[in-house]
Amino acid sequence: MASKAGDWRNYERVLLPPVKDLHRLDVFENHGGYDALRQALTTEKWNPSSVTEEVKKSGLRGRGGAGFPTGLKWTFMPPANPDIPRFICCNADESEPGTFKDRQVMEYNPHRIFEGMILAGYAMTIKTAYLYVRGEYADWITHMERELEKAYAKGYVGKNIMGSDFSMDIVIHKGAGAYICGEESSLMNSLEGKRAYPRIKPPFPAQKGIWNYPTTINNVETFAHVPLILSRGADWFSSIGAPSSPGPVLYGISGHVNRPGVYEYPSGMLISDLIDHVAGGMRGGKKLKAVVPGGSSVPVLRADMIDGVAMDPDSLREAGSMLGTAGMLVMDEDTDMVSFLRRITRFYHHESCGQCTPCREGTGWLENIVTRIDEGEGNMKDLDLLIDLCSQMEGRTVCALADAAAWPVRHTITRFREEFEAKCRPSLVATHVESAAV
Amino acid sequence: MTDFIKNPVVPLPDRMPDPVVAKDDLFFTEDEKKQIATWVSRYPTADGAVMRVLWLAQEKFGFLPPEAVQLVADTLDMPYAKVYGVATFYTQYFKEKKGTYVFDVCTCFSCQMCGGYDMLHYLEDKLSIHAGDTTEDGLFTVQEAECLGACGSAPMLQVTNGPYVHNLTREKIDALIDALREGNMPQFESVTLPQDENELGGNRRTDVARTTTYTTPPVSETVK
Structure with missing residues (x-):
């Protein structure tokens, strides 16, 4: 497999273009800001269904982790009925460990998010949009509230946007x-x-969402792509990067690299290119040990598994992982994988909401057993116990948190079993049983 | 069963603790009520505004004792149990009194890899407390936090649900504590993108006092 990102070295950034103070409304306007919205609202070419069609045609897939086709999601909304309110919601509760891309869009290009949300609202005939931001991003909430107020004052959000008969509110x-x-x-x-x-689920949000009214929820980055798709065309968008999941992607690279941070490149970048050429190589010239390609819940990849693997859903599935949020954690040869897993299980134990028993209890057991192994108190059979526990958690809960907690455990143990065994007490059972078979 | 009630695994909370906030202070001002009305108007039901109002109460009273939760419930005409349920679900709502400055030190996996625990232990040593505790003078609380979404600038911490301090080092922690003792909260710090270093000279925002770039953290001592 080869890179699907094409000539990425000469890629020109579009989501976070190199423009100083782009977050300011006047600067944003000078760089084509709200043009796509103006076109959609005031020209004959666009109507709600053609906007949805264009997004569908572009092949944009959700950037929040699940990778569901955005245009398709929008068509799930029932036909508009003026008596029944309907909502869109922008998911800015970015809390998957290893993911920090949405915060950069919120800080550097907030108006692009607003524009995308209004376009989505126009496509689905919606009057109210909620922007759900995690509480830790207090500074960015203040920042966006300030910018939203300016957008309201200029008539980009609110009543009769740009003189059209379309009105929509955004609530942070x-x-x-x-x-x-x-x-x-x-x-x-x-x-x-x-x-x-x-x-x-079901019912899905499009049938019964917020207050049981039809609702569509998309990620920040997903909404931010929408204005570009409209102004530059679906063909332009689908020609960028990997054909199965096209478009620009914000790669968040953290861990043991020389230049961690968020990088915008086409989808389908090779993991090795991202580490060696984009993020400046491994810290201290150390050797690579493992990569988590898309946030804490996706399976970890060993260094020998990333040869030729590109950051797109198909390529990563073949390699035995997932794209997730494209927030990549890079670990060097000195990393202790048991201690790494211990911290992940601790995270899921803390974050389990406690609604379903397999997850509420299971995440705690995972943490306790992995901690026991990490402290040198574990037995060999604990490893199989952990895998068995994972099987009893996966797919047995209301949401996917139990699966997200179980996958890293299952895959870290199977892929780095020797490290776990080295920390366990030796088995009490004699294992030198000669088999007559074979 | 009775044995469990007598000796619970987890100590059960005192349901009727003595009020911390004096009765005379337990109200929202007219301005605050106006603000609450604005929030309520943005949702189909008043319940939608409960998180904002809890934030307001926490800023006003420092934390959320039962009487503050009751005040929020009365203001929004919601049952106490429902508001209490919300207040206890989210980690950022403080259910007990904390220090004036709360350090949420991120130790989740990216920060762990980059020495988040070194920073946590350094803070613990420096303030002579364990994570989760408050110093005797009531000034600082140190907590271990889950991912705060700043993995590129790890290790990092957040001060009292407010500003982030990125790319932590021991010197940075020393300076931070000295500044806070004098009452100076850290200012918002804009972390520029690595790609901007080539194309924008590393500074994307000209309207903030401080910008920083992602730096390569030193090799951790505790986690190898």
Whole structure:
């Protein structure tokens, strides 16, 4: 497999272009800001269904982790009925460990998010949009509220946007620190002022969402792509990067690299290119040991598994992992994988909402057993116990948090078993049994 | 069962603790009520505004004792249990009194890899407390936090649900504590993108006092 990103070295950034103070409304306007919205609202070419069609044609897939086709999601909304309110919600509860890309868009290009949300609202005939931001991003909430006020004052948001008969409000909702709120149904409960327990699906948000009204939820980065798709065309968008999941991607690279940070490149970049050429190589010239390609819940890859693997869903699935949020953690040869896993299990134990028993209890057991192994008190059979526990958690809960907690355990143990065994006490059972078979 | 109630695994909370906030202070001012009305108007039901109002109460009273939760419930005409449920679900709402400055030190995996625990232990040593505790003078609380979404500038911490301090080092922690003892909160720090270093000279925002770039953290001592 080769890189699907094409000539990425000469790639020109579009989501976070090199423009000073782009977050300011006047600068944003000078660089084509709100043009796509103006075109959509005031020209004959665009109507709600053609906007949805264009997004569908572009092949844009959600950037929040699940990678669902955005245009398709929009078509799930029932036909507009003026008596029934409907909502869109922008998921800015970015809390997957290793993911920090949305915060950069919120800081450096907030108006692009607003523009994308209004376009989505226009496409689905929606009057109110909620922007759910995690509570820890207090500074960025203040920042966006300030910019939103300016957008209101200029008539880009609010009543009769740009003189058209389309009106929409954007409300910024401040969370208060719960990983589970990134899950869409739990985000909806949180917005309604309840404990953020995920809901059973179906019904899906498009049928019964916030306050049981039709709702569409997309990620920050997903919304930010929409204005570009409209102004530059779906063909332009689908020609960037990997054909199965096209478009620019914000890669968040953290861990043991020389230049960590968020980078914008086409989708389908080779993992090795990202580490060696984009992020400046490994810290201290150390050797690579493992990569988590898309946030803490996706399976970890060993260094010998990343040859020719590109950052697109198909390539990563073949390699035995997932794209997730494209927030990549790079670990060098000195990393202790048991201690790494211990911290991940601790995270999921802390963040389990406690609604379903397999997850509430299971995440705690995972943490306790992995901690026991890390402290040198574990037995060999604990490793199989952990894998068995994973099987009993996966797919048995309302939301995917239990799966997200179980996958890293299962895959870190299977892929780095020797390290776990080295920390376990030797087996009490004699294992030198000669088999007569074979 | 009775044995469990007598000797619970986790100590059960005192349901009727003595009020911390004096009755005379337990109200929202007219301005605050106006602000709450604005928030309520943005949602189909008043319940939607509960998180904002809890934030307001926490800023006003420092934390959320039962009487503050009751005040929020009364203001929004919600049952106490429902508001209490929300207040206890989210980690950023403080259910007990904390220090004036709360350090949320991120130790989740990116920060762990880059020495988040070194920073946490340094803070613990420096302030002579354990994570989760408050110093005797009531000035500082140190907590271990889950991912705060600043993995590129790890290790990092957040001061009292407010500003982030990126790319932590021991010197930075020393300076931070000295500044806070004098009452100076750290200012917002804009972390520029690595790609901007080539194209924008490393500074994307000209309207903030401080910008920083991602730096390569030193090799951790505790986690190898």
